[in-house]
Amino acid sequence: MKYIDEYRNPDLVRSLSAEIERKLTRPVRIMEVCGTHTMAIFRHGLRRILPDKLQLVSGPGCPVCVTPPGLIDAFCRVAGCKDVIITTFGDMIRVPGSSGSLADTRAAGADIRIVYSPADAIEIARDNPAKLVVFIAIGFETTIPLIAASILQAYREDIKNFCIFPANKIMPPALETLMQDTRLTIDGLLCPGHVSIITGSDAFSFLSEDYGLCCAVAGFEPADILLAILALLEQINEGSPRVDNCYARAVTSSGNIKARELIEEVFIPVDSRWRGLGTIAGSGLVPKQRYADFDVTRRLGIEVPELDEPPGCLCGEILKGRKMPNECPLFGKICTPSAPIGPCMVSNEGTCAAWYRFGMESI
């Protein structure tokens, strides 16, 4: 398959990993902050072909995983309201809150439907005029423009029974919070490829300029990831942190300006709580006053409780790259993909789920 097979070529992958081995002069820790990177690294078994001295750690890159338990409870509460249809990306369905997941709420009778795009939710709203159709708006810069576009569509076409539960987050403020954590010991960052398509690679310049962190924007195929690791090692060896764009076939320095205008038209930044990272100023988005009717929390007066994470669960530490999944006492014992305690075990892109499903390191 074109644009895929070339980047999975075993000879190319082998020569890149040999080059990485040559460039690696000391133990190095590299963090990825995109769930798709986490998955790609595991799915292609890349850890097995990289030298032991290179440690790959996952950061807060899975939108499902960073959604705090209080929000899940609030989603379930809305789902339980009369004449409501919840529409959500599938990954969210099984994440447990303090008293069950959306899947449990669905089994108890709530109308909860998996959709692939907020545009599907608009269709459902049109087909069910007597119901309020709520889209659970999670995700980073990659999904936010689509959600903004659906709100604008609903506004223009006067679709009154559609709204979102605003829970989107943006990446740069979270990375800044992570960098201010003195206990974080990483040498380089694989910047999220999909997010960068929207934000542009320049959005990460502050990390190298203000915090001296080596950064490389990476694509998602094995060769993409290895090339970006190689670029990071060069920066580390030269002692000259910068942002290298190693995904130039999709990412530009300025990003998708039109998509960002769409976001700015609909949303305003607010403080937002992240699992593991706490409340981060300006890292969440809610619809502007003009679009307030499309925000279910304002429309129905829904409060989001601040809840503690499940006892014993280390998802918060894992999301900050401080702990590896197999260091969590619950991992693989009490917490498994079929009975998850923390969100990192639920989402397909969660670090714990990836370790559990694919990880040969845990043996």
Added chain:
Amino acid sequence: MQDKTQKQITLDHGSGGSASSELIESLFLEYLTDPALHRMEDAAVLNIQGKKLAFSTDSFVVDPIFFPGGSIGELAINGTINDLAMQGARPAALSLGLIIEEGFGLDDLERIIRDIADTCRKAEVPVVTGDTKVVPRGKADRIFINTSGIGIIDEAADISSSRIREGDAVLLSGTVADHGITILTSREGLEFQGELQSDTCALHKMVQSILGKLIQSSSVHALHALRDPTRGGLATTLSELARSSGTCMEIFEAEIPIAAPVRAACELMGLDPLYIANEGKFIAIAEEQHAESIIEVMRSFPEGHNCSIIGKVTSNYPGKVVVHTSSGGSRFAEPLTGEPLPRIC
């Protein structure tokens, strides 16, 4: 939170993955204790008055009921035939049970029954008994079908996952993920259906030919296990075989056949084709020196045209499936948990 999950059935329990196995083991097998059931094969093997018989049942609730390459009717016949075939049985007769929702179109029902008749004729296996129930509107989703079947197992054949040995070859009769991806894309109205088609077909004739050839060369014992990777896909089925035999299944991604449009759809939706359902494929585990001769038989059938030796049985990680990826890495493949769902970013 955990209590609530355990007290009610969720869709995960029917997904064919680890929640399904937990339900079977912790509830059904607790109360239903016959050894034939506890062997947990696709069909029960019974000894009745000196005859070795296979007996199996399966229910079909697929949505949509008509899809590219098949219908719920075809699936219901092929599914039970294949469960019998995976024990090496020659299917002899089927039952047909229908649960129909009030208001279901007679035209659609006729179309389904016609499909059933055509599929039976092609497979040369008759429906010999049946039952129909109608429930009030809203109490079922259009139509559900149950089929059961019996088959006769050749004296010489001894097929069971307990016979899998280190050194065996792992064979696959064709491309993976065709059925699941076709259903998913037609259910969601995703618009790249184009060439996607379900692979639903009856596999008993291919299995009988393999057995025939092996019996002829007095090497029928070389065929150790057969399994059709339906719900949960290739990875889940291999994982079950690895666990039940205490061996390690090592497979090579580059050797796993997959149709180009199916692969494209999987890449686009972020789905792993190893976890997507098949309805017309089987895994054969056999002594390595007989693998090529089994492949020859598979290849002589149109539905086995893309067959491949995809891996081998080792003792490296007992109970595990190891995937050697096409880019040169390696990883485990655990059984499916929950519905396979598209990524969100």
